[in-house]
Amino acid sequence: MEYVSPEGLRIDGRRPMEMRKLHAEMGVVAKADGSAVFVMGNTKVIAAVYGPREVQNRSQQMSDQALVRCEYSMANFSTGDRMRKGKGDRRSTEISLVVRQTMEACILTHLMPRSQIDIYVQVLQADGGTRCACINAATLALADAAIPMRDLVTSCSAGYLNSTPLLDLNYVEDSAGGPDVTVGILPKMDKVTLLQMDSKLPIDTFDNVMQLAIEGCKAVATYIREVLLENTKQLEYHRGV
Amino acid sequence: MTGLSVGEKLFIQGGIAQDLRTDGRKRLTYRPIYVETGVIPQANGSARVRLGGTDVIASVKAEIGRPSPMQPDKGKVAIYVSCSPTAAPMFEGRGDEELSAELSIALQRCLLGGKSGAGAGIDLSSLVVVEGKVCWDLYIDGLVVSSDGNLLDALGAAVKAALSNTGIPRVQVAADTTGEDQPEVDISDEEFLQFDTSNLPVIVTLTKVGRHYIVDATSEEESQMSSAVSISINRRGHTCGLSKRGGAGLDPSVILDMISVAKHVSEQLMNKLDSEISAAEAIEDDS
Numbered sequence: 001m002e003y004v005s006p007e008g009l010r011i012d013g014r015r016p017m018e019m020r021k022l023h024a025e026m027g028v029v030a031k032a033d034g035s036a037v038f039v040m041g042n043t044k045v046i047a048a049v050y051g052p053r054e055v056q057n058r059s060q061q062m063s064d065q066a067l068v069r070c071e072y073s074m075a076n077f078s079t080g081d082r083m084r085k086g087k088g089d090r091r092s093t094e095i096s097l098v099v100r101q102t103m104e105a106c107i108l109t110h111l112m113p114r115s116q117i118d119i120y121v122q123v124l125q126a127d128g129g130t131r132c133a134c135i136n137a138a139t140l141a142l143a144d145a146a147i148p149m150r151d152l153v154t155s156c157s158a159g160y161l162n163s164t165p166l167l168d169l170n171y172v173e174d175s176a177g178g179p180d181v182t183v184g185i186l187p188k189m190d191k192v193t194l195l196q197m198d199s200k201l202p203i204d205t206f207d208n209v210m211q212l213a214i215e216g217c218k219a220v221a222t223y224i225r226e227v228l229l230e231n232t233k234q235l236e237y238h239r240g241v
Numbered sequence: 242m243t244g245l246s247v248g249e250k251l252f253i254q255g256g257i258a259q260d261l262r263t264d265g266r267k268r269l270t271y272r273p274i275y276v277e278t279g280v281i282p283q284a285n286g287s288a289r290v291r292l293g294g295t296d297v298i299a300s301v302k303a304e305i306g307r308p309s310p311m312q313p314d315k316g317k318v319a320i321y322v323s324c325s326p327t328a329a330p331m332f333e334g335r336g337d338e339e340l341s342a343e344l345s346i347a348l349q350r351c352l353l354g355g356k357s358g359a360g361a362g363i364d365l366s367s368l369v370v371v372e373g374k375v376c377w378d379l380y381i382d383g384l385v386v387s388s389d390g391n392l393l394d395a396l397g398a399a400v401k402a403a404l405s406n407t408g409i410p411r412v413q414v415a416a417d418t419t420g421e422d423q424p425e426v427d428i429s430d431e432e433f434l435q436f437d438t439s440n441l442p443v444i445v446t447l448t449k450v451g452r453h454y455i456v457d458a459t460s461e462e463e464s465q466m467s468s469a470v471s472i473s474i475n476r477r478g479h480t481c482g483l484s485k486r487g488g489a490g491l492d493p494s495v496i497l498d499m500i501s502v503a504k505h506v507s508e509q510l511m512n513k514l515d516s517e518i519s520a521a522e523a524i525e526d527d528s
Binding site: 028029030031032035042046047048050056071073075076077078079080082118120121122124125 | 280281282283284287293294296298300302304321323325326327328329330333334380382384386387388389460
């Protein structure tokens with residue numbers, strides 16, 4: 001199948017190095033300490049953060065740092081074909097772990113010993129790149145909950161189809177069987193905290209694809225920073241400063 | 242919900258007794274209700290309903306299926322509700338199963354009528370394509386995104402809004418349908434039939450706190466309830482289903498009284514909801 005037309009357009013009309021439309025909102029779940037919704041094209045994810053609070057399971061308490069937990073779940077209606085799957089299948093468990101490790105790397109856990117931070121991500125619509133959207137949503141939710149972090153973590157994926165590196169794959173491109181490189185970075189510190197790839201890729205092409213994904217992450221970071229700034233302005237306005 | 246202090250409990254109970262609740266409402270006033278339709282593009286119909294801090298999404302997916310041999314002239318509808326852990330950490334893992342099942346069953350009871358499908362709020366016979374052979378299976382999924390009490394009413398409203406947003410594709414059936422085997426169907430992806438939701442009931446939950454009962458309780462108020470009765474009432478004022486939750490017993494005369502109050506409240510809710518749904522659909526059409 002042709003994923004990039006001779007004119008250089010992808011199936012959904014984007015250019016190879018173009019991202020899908022981003023949209024983010026903070027404070028969408030009233031009862032949570034922090035929450036955000038993050039939309040990348042047709043992928044839509046809600047993240048909610050509870051904590052820092054008392055550790056629920058005493059045996060997991062750590063005296064020198066906070067416990068970070070994460071749960072990923074998909075709504076029944078999130079995929080094209082309706083699914084009836086219970087929580088806790090292997091894929092969800094793996095993504096929960098990925099998100100938890102990525103977020104744990106940027107939270108200043110040593111400032112909150114003996115406490116627990118819960119991150120819940122809920123996929124409302126899945127159209128490729130759910131784990132990137134989850135990480136981006138979780139970053140915003142953590143910021144909304146005013147949890148100290150080293151830096152924002154942002155994530156974006158890139159692939160390689162029809163000998164062209166493609167940024168931010170959608171579901172059709174993701175299931176085409178080509179390589180899918182998911183990268184998470186700390187944009188200010190310029191460090192990679194998450195890197196996953198399936199399928200094989202020559203090493204010099206991999207470098208290009210990874211660079212493209214990193215550029216994507218930086219673009220996401222710019223957008224997230226705008227959203228944060230706008231949100232802070234709103235808070236300031238409501239306080240009457 | 243974390244515990245309330247004795248003072249807070251008394252404040253809530255006292256407020257309800259004096260017909261002035263903690264958020265300034267009267268006993269029989271709903272919180273403002275916001276409806277948004279078409280929120281899930283992959284579904285045949287969807288809606289998001291917000292009621293104060295409560296936020297639910299309902300989606301409707303239609304699939305071609307076979308009617309059950311017992312009711313060859315009726316389509317099938319299944320309702321599932323799940324509670325996202327974003328709403329409360331207690332829904333993590335399998336923690337939501339009990340509440341999800343309770344809400345699913347209560348919604349089925351209120352919207353689908355008895356086992357035979359009689360008295361259903363949804364007109365099941367309109368879902369049949371070829372009698373005994375082909376029908377539409379509707380899967381209605383509810384998702385609780387944020388929870389601040391009165392989930393059942395919000396879910397009921399979301400299902401109603403999602404169904405009125407639902408377009409069911411027009412189906413062409415191949416001419417020779419006399420044989421035993423399944424006829425071939427051709428599903429149009431351009432023409433849609435609007436679903437008739439005028440008879441769909443709304444659900445009104447009356448929560449009894451102390452000697453009085455209130456509508457649209459917040460989760461703080463629900464923590465003080467002795468029992469709650471959910472009544473589904475359609476436009477004509479008929480009771481379509483009823484379920485009682487909570488431990489304490491109720492006097493039969495109180496239940497009858499509650500039903501008549503619910504009937505009165507449901508009229509206002511129905512009108513408010515209908516205008517919100519049409520406003521939401523107008524916005525969706527514009528964009």
